[in-house]
Amino acid sequence: MAVGRDHRGQVLNEEFQRRDHNIQDVMIEDLQRQVAELTQRLRAQDIVYRIISILFGFKIFETSTNLGIMACMRTVISKAKPFVQGAIIDLYCKTFSKCFTIADLGCSSGPNTLLAISEIIDAIDSTRRKFGHRSPEFRVILNDLPGNDFNTIFKSIPYFIETLKKEKGDEFGPCFVAGMPGSFYGRLFPNESINFIHSSYSAHFLSQVPLGIENNEGNIYIAATSPPSVDKAYLEQFRSDFTLFLNSRSEEVIPGGRMVITIIGRRSSDPSSKECCHIWELLAQALREMVSQGLIEEAKLASFNLPLYAPSRKEVSASIQEQGSFHLDMLETFDVNWDAGDNSQNKNYVFDKIKSGKKVAECIRAVTESMLVNHFGEEIIEDLFQKYSENVGEYLVKEKAKYINFVICMTKKEGKLD
Numbered sequence: 518m519a520v521g522r523d524h525r526g527q528v529l530n531e532e533f534q535r536r537d538h539n540i541q542d543v544m545i546e547d548l549q550r551q552v553a554e555l556t557q558r559l560r561a562q563d564i565v566y567r568i569i570s571i572l573f574g575f576k577i578f579e580t581s582t583n584l585g586i587m588a589c590m591r592t593v594i595s596k597a598k599p600f601v602q603g604a605i606i607d608l609y610c611k612t613f614s615k616c617f618t619i620a621d622l623g624c625s626s627g628p629n630t631l632l633a634i635s636e637i638i639d640a641i642d643s644t645r646r647k648f649g650h651r652s653p654e655f656r657v658i659l660n661d662l663p664g665n666d667f668n669t670i671f672k673s674i675p676y677f678i679e680t681l682k683k684e685k686g687d688e689f690g691p692c693f694v695a696g697m698p699g700s701f702y703g704r705l706f707p708n709e710s711i712n713f714i715h716s717s718y719s720a721h722f723l724s725q726v727p728l729g730i731e732n733n734e735g736n737i738y739i740a741a742t743s744p745p746s747v748d749k750a751y752l753e754q755f756r757s758d759f760t761l762f763l764n765s766r767s768e769e770v771i772p773g774g775r776m777v778i779t780i781i782g783r784r785s786s787d788p789s790s791k792e793c794c795h796i797w798e799l800l801a802q803a804l805r806e807m808v809s810q811g812l813i814e815e816a817k818l819a820s821f822n823l824p825l826y827a828p829s830r831k832e833v834s835a836s837i838q839e840q841g842s843f844h845l846d847m848l849e850t851f852d853v854n855w856d857a858g859d860n861s862q863n864k865n866y867v868f869d870k871i872k873s874g875k876k877v878a879e880c881i882r883a884v885t886e887s888m889l890v891n892h893f894g895e896e897i898i899e900d901l902f903q904k905y906s907e908n909v910g911e912y913l914v915k916e917k918a919k920y921i922n923f924v925i926c927m928t929k930k931e932g933k934l935d
């Protein structure tokens with residue numbers, strides 16, 4: 518009996534093992550199919566973006582905050598792409614330079630960091646091929662404030678260059694990438710050393726909160742209830758910063774060199790118009806709710822204002838003209854939905870207020886979190902952005918909102934300036 522049982526047990530065991538193997542085979546096949554599908558989907562995307570994401574994106578992908586900002590900034594970069602590529606191709610065709618020095622100002626650290634740079638390099642490389650020219654040498658300088666995570670960017674550089682070489686062949690480059698920590702409201706590079714400056718979604722950040730706006734109580738940016746002196750102080754700070762930006766770049770860019778900057782702006786002449794202020798008004802509303810619940814001191818809110826400004830076309834072009842070193846080639850306006858991934862078929866409101874509210878809140882959180890933590894402390898953040906995401910969702914089911922953006926293309930004037 519015992520032998521028979523043992524034998525039956527062994528047979529059953531073998532049967533189970535065989536079934537196990539079959540199941541494993543099916544699972545492996547299924548996994549292989551999934552990997553193949555995923556690979557195909559990834560291939561369909563921009564290759565450089567994929568590599569950058571894989572390289573140092575995993576950590577970033579884990580946090581939904583970064584997902585929000587990535588999608589938002591990526592949409593902005595892709596909308597500005599034709600202008601950026603148009604300017605660099607034009608510059609290449611005018612100079613046929615053997616060496617291109619390209620700087621990206623406010624590069625940040627994440628999967629978008631090398632995206633615009635790779636698009637610029639792509640444009641030059643495909644143009645030089647059409648002419649049958651040798652590849653120019655590329656010198657890329659990535660700038661951001663000193664607190665930016667340059668180490669993470671640097672770790673991705675060898676792979677980035679290797680990929681470019683694989684994509685474009687051995688004749689590509691060479692390409693050298695370096696970092697330059699510092700504020701773009703001041704000198705960053707040697708005299709006349711840069712051919713092309715790019716900056717996306719960075720130059721609307723001011724060097725500081727405007728002075729003399731203590732009376733902007735209960736608001737965190739220009740609002741309908743702000744005294745006129747607040748509008749004036751913000752405009753003054755923008756003018757002074759943007760002039761400093763242009764002064765510095767005018768020393769650094771070679772005559773005939775180009776600059777393409779994308780910033781948030783506004784169509785209206787009124788700086789307190791909803792199109793540029795409401796996104797911040799909803800955040801102020803969440804902060805006020807927390808004041809009324811005793812979670813934030815009123816005085817703390819009264820002393821907080823955001824260091825950014827959405828200028829009008831007129832304000833931008835007046836500053837460029839007054840500073841005088843650059844010719845304004847083009848100032849295009851484009852809109853991006855607050856929720857960049859939102860279904861564009863519905864023009865009037867979003868379908869899913871929870872999802873859209875969350876996505877917008879993630880994007881705004883990524884840009885403002887460090888300022889808010891510095892001022893209010895870490896402990897309010899989760900609660901604040903939960904309230905903010907609800908406020909945004911409630912607003913978006915009534916009205917679809919968009920960021921107004923400017924892409925500003927400039928050429929450094931040739932010859933001696935007065």
Ligand SMILES: C[S@@+](CC[C@H](N)C(=O)[O-])C[C@H]1O[C@@H](n2cnc3c(N)ncnc32)[C@H](O)[C@@H]1O
Binds near residue numbers: 591622629702
């Ligand atoms: C919203 S991120 C944009 C990042 C990236 N350019 C993109 O389009 O995805 C703005 C970046 O500008 C940087 N920034 C803000 N003020 C700056 C300044 N004065 N000088 C240099 N970088 C600055 C910030 O540190 C931040 O990394």
